Amino acid sequence: MSKRQEMARQPKKRASFKGVLWAAGGIFAALLVMVSPIFEVRQVNVTGNTVVEAAAIRAAAGLDAKTNMFAVLSYRAVSALEAMPYIKSAKIVKTYPNTIDIAVVERKVCGYVEFSRMNTYLLIDGEGMVLGTQTYLSEKLPAIVGLAFDDFAVGRLLETENKDAFDTVVTLSNLFDKVGLEDVVKVDVSDNRDIHLYIRNVDVFFGGMDDADLKIQTLKVLAAELPPEARGFLHMEDISKDPIFQPLK
Numbered sequence: 001m002s003k004r005q006e007m008a009r010q011p012k013k014r015a016s017f018k019g020v021l022w023a024a025g026g027i028f029a030a031l032l033v034m035v036s037p038i039f040e041v042r043q044v045n046v047t048g049n050t051v052v053e054a055a056a057i058r059a060a061a062g063l064d065a066k067t068n069m070f071a072v073l074s075y076r077a078v079s080a081l082e083a084m085p086y087i088k089s090a091k092i093v094k095t096y097p098n099t100i101d102i103a104v105v106e107r108k109v110c111g112y113v114e115f116s117r118m119n120t121y122l123l124i125d126g127e128g129m130v131l132g133t134q135t136y137l138s139e140k141l142p143a144i145v146g147l148a149f150d151d152f153a154v155g156r157l158l159e160t161e162n163k164d165a166f167d168t169v170v171t172l173s174n175l176f177d178k179v180g181l182e183d184v185v186k187v188d189v190s191d192n193r194d195i196h197l198y199i200r201n202v203d204v205f206f207g208g209m210d211d212a213d214l215k216i217q218t219l220k221v222l223a224a225e226l227p228p229e230a231r232g233f234l235h236m237e238d239i240s241k242d243p244i245f246q247p248l249k
Contacts, residue, residue, distance in 0.1 A: 207237030
């Protein structure tokens with residue numbers, strides 16, 4: 001190799017060596033940041049939760065004392081949170097050097113589905129998601145009968161054999177929530193063309209799902225007018241006609 005060629009290669013060697021030094025320095029600086037107590041998570045704010053405890057949310061997100069801010073992978077934490085039955089969605093915002101905000105949207109129980117084979121009730125939300133189980137009715141929510149299914153899994157949509165009836169339950173629960181109808185104690189969708197709702201001791205002949213929105217709005221008004229001791233049958237299958245109340249003597 002000539003002297004000229006050797007001299008031409010020397011700057012490249014120096015440049016390569018400097019690049020290694022810079023890379024090593026960058027890695028060293030990153031390691032310092034990763035272990036620095038300055039960037040340890042010191043405050044985790046949880047909002048939007050009423051059912052799931054904040055401690056459970058922090059634990060599911062993997063946020064405990066001395067977790068480094070840079071080690072928190074938001075997408076993994078969000079995925080872990082949304083795997084919880086009662087968490088519909090989650091959002092994580094990191095504010096450096098040491099604060100994390102978690103905002104969640106919880107699922108809301110809309111009714112109980114009886115699972116007689118296990119002598120238990122399934123708590124479902126407005127989308128038909130199974131949120132949990134109970135052996136008793138503890139809240140003022142409608143009991144839902146008429147759904148055909150063999151099994152279930154908490155945190156999964158309830159898979160029924162009669163999908164039309166399942167869709168009816170989902171639609172009705174959303175309509176109840178929309179108009180603020182809280183008086184329904186039971187929903188019977190055994191026959192999707194002859195749905196029965198129960199307002200305390202009054203059997204409401206709801207008919208099919210035609211004009212369901214208008215029927216629910218009308219029922220909201222009628223329920224407020226029914227005395228607590230009322231017993232009987234309320235016919236509103238055809239909403240184009242005036243509802244008829246037949247008292248039970």
